Amino acid sequence: MSVVGAKKIVKAACVIIGDEVLNGKITDTNSKFFSKYCYDLGIKLTEICIIGDEPDHLISTCKRLAINNDLIVTTGSTGPTPDDIAYDCLCKIYNDTPLKLSQTCVDRMEKFNSPTKRFSGQALLDHYRMATLPSGPNTSEDYPVETTWVPVAGIHNQIYIFPGIPQLFESLITGMREKFKKLYKLDDVKYKRYYIKTQYGESSMSRFLRELQAKGQQISPEIKIGSYPHWGMGFNTISVLGLEEHDDLLQELKKEAIAKLDGTEISAEEEEKNSGQRVEATSDNGYKVIKE
Structure with a gap:
């Protein structure tokens, strides 16, 4: 351990x-x-x-x-x-x-x-x-x-x-x-995770997320900042993950991400649903969600 x-x-x-x-x-x-x-x-x-x-x-x-x-x-x-x-x-x-x-x-x-x-x-x-x-x-x-x-x-x-x-x-x-x-x-150990939905692309927010990750790592190597593209759906999701004992810092990092990236906090259930969506290109260069 x-x-x-x-x-x-x-x-x-x-x-x-x-x-x-x-x-x-x-x-x-x-x-x-x-x-x-x-x-x-x-x-x-x-x-x-x-x-x-x-x-x-x-x-x-x-x-x-x-x-x-x-x-x-x-x-x-x-x-x-x-x-x-x-x-x-x-x-x-x-x-x-x-x-x-x-x-x-x-x-x-x-x-x-x-x-x-x-x-x-x-x-x-x-x-x-x-x-x-x-x-x-x-x-x-x-x-x-x-x-x-x-x-x-x-x-x-x-x-x-x-x-x-x-x-x-x-x-x-x-x-x-x-x-x-x-x-x-x-x-003794529990994890906490927050999700933020944003329209920023990964390249445009990459530097900020690295800075956010570095701030978290100063406190604990278990604090992880993740980025999850939802291709064709017009948004990405940011994940702020860490130990429950560091929840004050996790919430601070979450608030920074929301403010910097014009984001909105979403639930784990919403993110699960977003991750399960299938998207395909349309003839007019757009995208549509495929319903199973």
């Missing part, structure tokens, strides 16, 4: 595993959900990686991320087929976490979907691959959703392995919220 003043900043990284994401078969939504999750908990998300089902790549990526991050969340590659490599590979990040069939997970499988009534022989053994988890004194096995057998396997209180199915991932990691808050002592 890094320290800013008296506050400890918990750093996290997210690894999305799956050839199906890289080849365009599915669209990743887990990283966006995790980004908001981290923001709400006061965790500093440092990196999001999307990699294929390649063992060496997964191992090297997580080893690299483990150097500077307190929490690494992986999603995907936890199923029963040969390309599901997460449990096997992530055990190899450390030397004390062998794979072992979890009787707890097997019992929950039987309770919730009765695999012994549906499978036999090799098919049953393959199904149990999803219950073959990292084991040993430095591992954990959580079931934060009472209505499913699916576990969250943890290694060294640092790496946590989640399924890739968005509905499962979202419910499981939401269920891990209290554990993460206690484990990483997250009650």
